[in-house]
Amino acid sequence: MRAFSSLHPAVSMLHFAAVVAVGMFSTNPVIEVLSLAGGALFCATLTSPEQKKKDAVFYVFMMLAVVITNPLFSHNGVTELLFINGNPITLESVIYGCYMAVTAASVMLWFKVFGEIMTSDKIVFLFGRLLPQISLVLSMAFRYVPLIKRQAVKVSRAQKAMGLYSSEKVVDRIRSAVSVISVLIGWSLENAVETAKSMKARGYGLKGKTNYSDFRFTKTDFCFVFGCLFLLVITVSGMAIGKLDFYYYPSITAVPSDIYSLICYAAYGLLAFLPFTFESGEMIRWKYYKSRI
C-alpha cells in the first residue's frame, strides 16, 4: 500500500522537481527546514524501522560533519567567535554550515525517496515520451545489468571451485576480477546476438512502433498537478520579488516574516509535506478498510 507511488510518473516527477529545485535555489532557512522535514517524514513512511535507525544515525553524523568543517575552511563573516591557529571562526560561517548541512541532507533524502518511488518502468515511460528509442534502450539496460551481475558471480565462483585464483590474496582477487570481466564481454556479446534474434523474430524494426504503458492519468493525478503548480507559483513568485531573500555573509540578515513571506512558507510547506500527508491519509484509510474485513 503506497499511495504516492501509484500516482502517474509525470506527476511524481513534477512534484519532486518542484520541491528539490526550490530547496536548492533558495537560501532561506525556513524553506530549507521545511524541505528537510517533509523529505524526512516521507522517507520514514517508506522505510522499515531498522532502516530508519540506520538512516537517522547516518544523516545526523553527516550534518554534524558539514556544520563542523565549514567554519574551519571558510572565514567569511564579521562576527568572530574565536581564533584557531590565527584564523577566525565566525558565527556567520557556523550558521552557513548549518544551512549547507540541512540543504544537503534534504536533497539526499528527496533523491532517496525519488529512487524508491520512480521504479525503472516509470523512468522508462517518462523518457520514452521524450525519445521513444531511448525507452527501449533503458528498459534493456535495466534488464541486462542484473543479468551480467549474476553471470559475474557465477563465473567467479566456478573459477574458485576449480582452484583458480582461490586464495584470499589480493593478487589472486585482482586476477580473478580481470579474467571475469574479460570473459563477461564475450558472454554478453554472445547473449546479445540471441536477444537481437528474439527481437527481430517478434517484429522489431517494422514501421510504426508504438509504446505501451500501463500508467493512466486519473482525476487524482489532475488534482495533484493542479495543486503542485498552484503552490509552486506562489513560492516562486515570492522568490522572484525577493520576499524570501536571506543572506549569510557578510552578516546574517533577518528572516523575512511579512504576510507575503508567511504565505510563501505555507505554500512551500504544503508542497513539501504533501507526500507525507497523502501517504498517512491513505494509511489511516487503509486501516479503516482493514477493520471492516
Place this chain on the structure above:
Amino acid sequence: MEILQIKDLSFKYPEADKKALDGINISVKKGEFVLVCGASGCGKTTLLRLLKNEIAPFGEKTGEILYDGVPSETLDKRKSACELGFVGQNPDEQIVTDKVWHELAFGLENLGVEKNEIRSRVGEMASFFGIHNWYHRKTDELSDGQKQLLNLASVMVTQPKILLLDEPSSRLDPIAAADFIATLQRLNRELGLTVILVEHRLEDVFPVADKVIAMENGKVLFFDEPRTVCKKMKGNPLESGLPSAVRIFNSLNVSDECPLTVREGRNFLEKNFADIRGAVFEEKTQIERETILEAKGVCFRYEKNLPDVVSGLDLKVGKGEILSILGGNGSGKTTTLNILAGLDKPYKGKIRLNGKKTSDYKGGSLYRKNLALLPQNPKTVFIKDRVDEDFIALLKATGVPASEHESRINAVAKRFGILNLLDKHPYDLSGGEQQKCALCKLLLTQPQIILLDEPTKGFDACSKLQLSGLLRELQSDGKTIIAVTHDMEFAASVSDRCALFFDGRIISQGTPESFFSGNSFYTTAASRISRDIIKGAVLCEEVSQCCRRADR
C-alpha cells in the same frame, strides 16, 4: 489443408563441406503437433530456424519453403512477425525488457498496435498463462520455468498461426518442463495452433505429437505417426531417447501395438508378461566404503532474516562412490553442493574431508588435489578464448611447471576424445562438448572428489550415455563423484547410491533399485511401468532383461 510445405530443401553453411540439410520434403497440416527429433548436430535446429525468415541462418539454400502457399523469402514481414512465433532454448537470452508486462507488450508494440488493444490482449494472454500473479515483477526475478512461459506468452500475444519451438524445455527441471509441454498441448488442442517442436526429451512429448520427424545427418529418416516411427526406430541409435515404454517394447519381440505412455506400457506388460508377476530384479550389493567426506548437522541460510535453506544436513560419502542427490526445484540441492565445495559457509555444523574440517583448508588448498565443483552452466567455467589456453591458465595458476602443461593436457584430452576441440572457442562448442571440456578442465586439478551440478541439463540421450560412461571410468580411477540432478533416469543408471533432498536435509537414501522402487512419483518411468509385475527394476534394460529371462 497444408499450412507449411517444404520442398527439396537443402542448406549448406558457408565454408562447411557437408550439407546441413539435404533434400527435405515435408508438409504440415493446419493444427498439427509435429515433433522433430534427432541427435545433436543432425540439422533439426537449422531446419526450424529456416522456417522463419527473420532468424534464418546464412548460407546456401536450395528448394522451397511455402507458408500458406507463399515462399518464405517473399512473405510479408509484418505477417511473418505476427503469424510465425518462435521460442528458443535459453530462457534468459530471449527476454528483452526488464518488466514482465513490458515483455508481453513488446511484440505488439513492434507491430504498432494501439494502446488499448495492447492492454486487452496482454491481459488476456496473462490470464490464459496464469501470469497475472507475477505480471508486475521484474523479468530477472523469475524462475527458469516462468521465464520460458513468459517467452511463450509474449509470442502468443501476436496471435500466431504456427509456433516454432527449439528445445524449449531442455533447460527446465522435469516438473517445469512437463508444465510447459502441457501448455503447448493446450494451445494445440484448444486454439488449434500448429506446433512444430524440436526436442530431445521425448518421454512427455511423444504421446502428445500427431507426427514425428526423425532426422539423421541432415536428412529426414522417418516422417510418420509416433507409433509407426517408434517401431521403425528399432535398432537405431536414436532409440535411446524414446519414451521408456517404447524402449521396453522394442527390446522384446512381441507383436502388439507399440505403447507410448506409462499407462499403456503397464497394460502391455500386464497383457503379455502376466506370468512373470512377482519377479525380482536383484539389487546390486553395496560395498563397504571408507568415508571420505562427511557433513554433520550443517545449517545454512543466505541472509539473517531468511529461512534456512539447509537445516541439519547429515551426509556421509564413501571413497570411490557415485552419489546422486535428487530433489524438487529450489529445495536447496545446489546450495548443498556449494556448501560441500566450500563456496558457501554454513553457520552451524561441520564438514570433514579426509577427517579434516574443510574450513581448515587454507588458501585454496581445498581445491588442490582434493575437490572440484562443476557448475550447472559449463559456459561459466571458461575464461579464455581457446580451450587449450583456458587449460594452461588453470595449470599455471595451480603452480604446475610449464614443461608439464602439454603432456597433462594431452593425456586428459585424449582420454575424453576432445583433442580436436582444443583450438576452438569454448562458446562455439555444443552443450555436450562444452560439458566434456569443462569436465577435463576440472580433472586437470586432479581432484579426489568431483561435485557435479545438474550434469545432464540440456543433453540428448546419446550425450547422457557418454557422460555415464565417463563417470564410470572416473570412478574406476578411484574418484568419488557427487551429482545433484533432476534426471532420475540418469541417476538410476549411473549411481551407487541415491538420496532425496527435502526440507533442508536428506530424508531418504539407498541403492537406485531400492530408492526408486520405493518412490511412487519420484521415480523412473520404467519403474512406474513395471512395478506391479517386477520388483526392483528401475531401468528399461532391467525390465526387458527380466521379461526376456521369462521368455526363455
